[in-house]
Amino acid sequence: MSPSNLHYFLSVTTIIFAGFLFDFSIESTLMYPLGCSSKIPSCNSYLYHISNGLSIEEMANFYSVNASQIQSITHDAKLDYLVSVPCTCKDVNGTLGYFYDTLYTVKPGDTYAGVSGEFYSGQAWMIAAEEQLFVAGDMITIHLVCGCLEVENQEAVTYTVQDRDTLSQIAELLSANLSEIEKLNGNLTQNPNFIDIGWVLFVPIGKRKIQAPKAGKRHNLPIIIGTSLVVTLLSMSMLVLFLIRRNRNHRKNRDLEAVNKSPSAKKSSSQNQLLQDKYMEGVASIESERHVTYSLEEINEATNNFDESRKIGQGGYGTVYIGVLKEQEVAIKKMKFSQSKEFFAELKVLCKIHHINVLELLGYARGDNHLYLIYEYMQNGSLNDHLHDPVLKGHSPLSWTARANVAVDAARGIEYIHDHTKARYVHRDIKTSNILLDQRLGAKVADFGLARLVERSNKEDVVATCLVGTPGYIAPECARELQMTSKTDVFAFGVVLAELVTGQRALIRDNQEPNEMKSLVSVIYTIFQVTDKQGALEANIDGNLRGSCPMEEVYKMAELSRQCLSEDPMNRPEMREVVQKLSQILTSSIEWEASLRGNSRVFSRMLKGR
Known part of the structure; x- marks a missing residue:
């Protein structure tokens, strides 16, 4: 490596993402910005947003777009979204490529990688010094990778690989050509049979009707979305009525009846059920003799219902509280259900590792849409x-x-x-x-x-x-x-x-x-x-x-x-x-x-x- 390249690496341009995981099921992020073409300084492109419970209005705010620029797409029985954005060739701290910039106001406890994972599906391009300059209250620019293609009538989708994805499934999802995906992502698809969760790919697709707004043009997408919403709401209403009747006929428990009466609870219920199924599947795959499964009641009692005074740490993977379980001081990491990847990664490793110089995992728990890892407590911190x-x-x-x-x-x-x-x-x-x-x-x-x-x-x-x-x-x-x-x-x-x-x-x-x-x-x-x-x-x-x-x-x-x-x-x-x-x-x-x-x-x- 030349001295200039070494300086480049050692200073502020090392690119990393602590995988987010941070707030959904992506374990880590690997990306290469798409190189600029002298023929195309800018274009329209799409960012694939992995659903994590945000409303369309919230997504529009985070991406600095109009709600009309967001279109839903079905992935494994759940709704994800395509966000239409203007993509521009620019130099971001020494890296020349196609980017779309949006603004984000930093909140207490935020990390750059955590924000990238939770709000931008791990597609933010980060420079090494940025995490240290991530100060609550500041408004910062988030550089999202996007792409422009020289092929006429084609646009690029920035796609983050999800659990169980294959290249052929991604091609089918976005109506794309498999060989074109491989060609456009040569750095990552040398072995087409292997892609990993969190990799960021560029997928060439035929031009769609949804576009980022341009001066003097209007679009009929709001009508399409409105019609789709009406149909969806009617379908949901019929489904709710059916569930209520079936619930009464079979005299099911009152908790299920309450869920059926609440549209918002019903929406989150189906999502949480998928996550809970994955939790049960993951726990069943872990061989453990020494670790204890705790109830949510025990965890709440140990931390005084996660009182703020018990908080001893916070990071991209969750918040850590001190508690007392069975007369023993413990550290309890509270993670969102959507962070199941990190949860199981740590659980699977620590269930098999026992050493005096490795932090001991004592048990785990789930409940209230969260996952919990219980460790021995280290009195002197880090x-x-x-x-x-x-x-x-x-x-x-x-x-x-x-x-x-x-x-x-x-x-x-x-x-x-x-x-x-x-x-x-x-x-x-x-x-x-x-x-x-x-x-x-x-x-x-x-x-x-x-x-x-x-x-x-x-x-x-x-x-x-x-x-x-x-x-x-x-x-x-x-x-x-x-x-x-x-x-x-x-x-x-x-x-x-x-x-x-x-x-x-x-x-x-x-x-x-x-x-x-x-x-x-x-x-x-x-x-x-x-x-x-x-x-x-x-x-x-x-x-x-x-x-x-x-x-x-x-x-x-x-x-x-x-x-x-x-x-x-x-x-x-x-x-x-x-x-x-x-x-x-x-x-x-x-x-x-x-x-x-x-x-x-x-x-x-x-x-x-x-």
């Missing part, structure tokens, strides 16, 4: 909280020995899922906020919602939806070659080691360009490129460590971080090698600490972070 502004978050800065111990614990957890389980797993979202600390600052790896199974073989590279995770932790081959291997976790762990040494975040503001972000990876690269490496490291070491750490061991950890961050995955160590080297660093650090017990000032400083 490593991220202890490294970045720890005092503001009520923590003392970690001592060097405590950091070395955390590094060993986390490395052992990752090594376990790579080498010591029956099936090899890749975590895909290793970062400091997914390393949790117990009361004694012992570390455990958490959040397996993106974990994927890979084969144990000499050639374990998997071409998959690799562009997931968190900005600043993504390995270069994920964006460049779509590889997903255990070495992608090693790269991310190298960033964690860099954070332990420097105290800096994975993405930091560039002092020379205040409006841009730079990667901590680039800082580590720079340290080991200069002649005075030791001096460069000392200039970047965490200020809380200066004067109270063994610089020789700090240098060794920084050097190990650099090895993990090698651009070529083949040059990165395996996690078992990382564990061995960190164990040696920890042993030497403990010996160094013991030798200083005569110096009460230094030793007392270290003890505060233990």
